[in-house]
Amino acid sequence: MKSQQSTQTMKPATAAKKLGVYLPATPAEFQEGAVTRAELNRLQSEPPEWLRALRQDGPHPRPVVAEKLGVSIAGLARGGVTEALTTEQIEALKRERPEWLERERATQAGVRKEAARLKDLRKENAGQG
Template sequence: MGTNQNAQILKPATAAKKLGIYLPATPESFQTEPITRAVFLDLQENPPAWLVELRRSGPHPRDVVARKLGVSTSGLARAEVTDALTTAQIQELLQTLPAWLVQERAVHAEVQAENARVNARNAERRARAAESE
C-alpha cells in the first residue's frame, strides 16, 4: 500500500455509510462530489453543523434505525418500514411500542442469544482443540 492515504477517493454513498448518515439528506455537494480520504477524516474529526444535526435528528439510514429500535434490518422490512426515520419518529415508536416492534425485538433477542450460544460453543471447541495439540 502507498503511504499517501489522501489520494484515496470514496464515493459519496460509501462515505455516508461509514459516517452512519442517510445520503439523500446530505447537502448536494456531499452527494455529487467524490470525497478524498483527507476530507473524510476531517468530517469525522471536525463534523460540520449539517453532519452533527443529521446524526442527532435524522433522517437515519436503515441500519441506524434498526439499531436504535433494537431490531434487525430484516425486521424493519418485515414490518414494511421502508422509509428513513427521524429521531423523533424513532422515539415515538419506542414510546408506543406497536405490536410489530415488540415481536421483532423478541425475534432479534432470540437470534442474538442463539448467536452468542454458538460463538461460545465454537470458542470452547477451539480451546479444546488447542489443548490437544
C-alpha cells in the first residue's frame, strides 16, 4: 500500500516569522493564504522584490528590531517600543542613543556575559567528570 504524502502548510503569520518580516506589511496574497514548505523555501532562496524591500527597509517585527538595537524584546517594551519600526527609525534610535536604549544594551551585554560564563563553567565541569 502506498501512502500519499500531504503537503505541509503553515499560516502566513508563521511563514512571516520564519522569514523575519512584519506580517501586516506583506502583500495581501501572502497574508490571505497558507504557505507550503516549498513556497517558504523558494521565498528564502529567491526572495521576491517585496520581501527584499521589507527586509531592507522594514517595517521590521519586534524580534528583528530588538536584534538590530542589541536589546531584548522585553527591553524594547520597557523602552516603550511596542510597534514595528522601519530601518530609518532604528537608525535614528541608534544615533539618538536614548537613556533606555543604553540601559537595555548594558543589561543585554550582562546577560550575554553571564551566559558565556555559565557555558565555560559547564564545559569545565564536564571535563572533570
